Amino acid sequence: MLYKFIDLFAGIGGIRLAFEEYGECVFSCEWDVKAQETYFANFYETPFGDIRKINEKEIPDHDILLAGFPCQPFSIAGVSKKNSLGRAHGFLDETQGTLFFDIARIIKEKQPQAFLLENVKNLKSHDKGRTYRVIKKVLENDLGYTVYDKIINAKGLVPQNRERIYIVGFKKPIKFQFPSLPDKGPALRTILEDEVDEKYTLSDKLWKYLQAYKEKHEAKGNGFGYGLADLDSYSRTLSARYYKDGSEILIPQKGKNPRKLTPRECARLQGFPDSFKIVVSNTAAYKQFGNSVAVPVVRLIAEKMIQAIEQDELIENGKGLIAHVGK
Template sequence: MSPIAEQIKAKRQRLSMTQKELADTIGLGRYGDRTVRRWECDESTPSKLELNAILKFPEKAPFTNPEKYDYSMIDLFAGIGGTRLGFYQTKRVGNVFSSEWDKFSQKTYQANFGEMPEGDITKIQAEDIPDHDILVGGFPCQAFSQAGKKLGFEDTRGTLFFDVARIIKGKRPKAFLLENVKNLKNHDHGRTFKAIMNTLIDLDYNVYYTTFHARDFGIPQNRERIYIVGFDKHQVSSHDTFRFPLAPKKETHVGDILEPNSSVDEKYTISDKLWEGHKRRKAENKAKGNGFGYSIFTADSPYTNTISARYYKDGSEILIKQEGRNPRKLTPREAARLQGFPENYIIPVSDTQAYKEFGNSVCVPVIHAIAEQVLDVLDHSIGAH
């Protein structure tokens, strides 16, 4: 095996990547995994640019805990760490525990934070989790089908929110931040949200909630989410000073997150067959009086639709116009920007997994703005003591 083939294979193995993942992360074309395989088998040789992209791919996690920090946090239903990242950006918070069951998300999380999250939170006891000041989590919304008359703690059993509640009950963090879809408030005619709020209040926390649009925080995406913040009544005396941040509401343009179409690999341009299918379905929906179908955006559009975990399937919710050819999907790096992730955030998985991960994640600038307000309350409380 030649030295170059050895270098490529050794680097890929150190990164714990498949050939497909390495191909996608350095921007090879549609059959890039075959190209990587040929390089490793000495059947062909990468260009200097391609070899450089591989050898310079970061191996050191960019967002490890600061050496000194004022507050500790745990990251539940961590995904790829978007919520942790918002707190990390305050430069004052260190993470002491994380939980995420998806193996691809775990991989991305480890690449960026230098820690492998624990697995299924339902199997982890509260007493096995380190003490912490702040709990964060974007728990999945499930039906509370057995909800009783009290709509409180016991009524949440069998749901993933119950695991958030039992850890809050067992560990008594000073504060928490929970994030969810906007429709959580209306889920099951409002009973789900009522059960969640009653549970948190019954645990002796002062609880606040609001909804924010990503587009109001400088990110060109029409993504609305609900944010629930709580402070332990027995530890945080200044909770009444908490205010959700004021949204800057700066003008946004989709062009702010786009790479030039001319530099985007053709694999992101949708095929003739898929494009025809999109147009046919949109026409059928229009004839039925429905507004469903693909949506096309340009650099001048103020913002896109909400990116979802299913974006990898056909990209229909956000297609980018290209002159003289079919529209294209966002690249994974553009999807990362559409959630406010920094440029040095590492994407160590295939395009398919990257789309799922960013579609499932949070808008980082919104989290960061809320984190600053939470820390401000905790600072005041410590000062009061």
């Protein structure tokens, strides 16, 4: 069976890539113009812009909702208000003003069979855990989905220490299990290009600055500073700020200053195929890959989700028993 899915907060389409073998993307949404350029180059469609401006009724029907949504502060209103969703309290009051609200209103309207949400692992502990409790309450109690969550480190599949929380939900109370990843993955050297332009090598001025910065913080007893990568192991987490100086992942070079990863190497670090087109400036590309997902991890989750839907094995106690995985 082929499934229809939508790609919200799509970025450059990393989550979409992982799900394409199971069906068709019928709607995408991404506000960043440069990310839209990359998305169009690879998927031949320009995502809708601001999700806050789309009427949920106009979104095509779909089986699976995908969203790598930003984490924003949640404010819980002291006084419950009547709202357009017909609830006197809770749902709208607790999520209004956050982008998660837009996911929730779309789920409520379109009732997909399943969803996958991805976020930084700190979502779980943000605001002393209150933010995540609100999210779970909305997904489970207000929207009626059976929810599973787990923090997964991608380093078993790509040479990068990258922990993210994945939240999977099903309209029916079906059994689901997250995939198990290998403890050890490929070495960093396996994603490096054979020939790299000299422009990626740090200047003497920048290299001296980064060394002095690290020494200063080490003297204070903290670990701030550049990271010289072990090519036989995995790297630190690639972030959207990588374009600034590349300091979190520097590649050692014999007889000269270390260098930054190239945009193609960043793509590989996230598990994107070499066929994925990079059509923007290096600065934009670094931001995009730093903000994206580890595609192989999502691919394994996608496989498990589809299996769960098709096996349709219900939780023993039936609807209302919520499973929580990966505390």
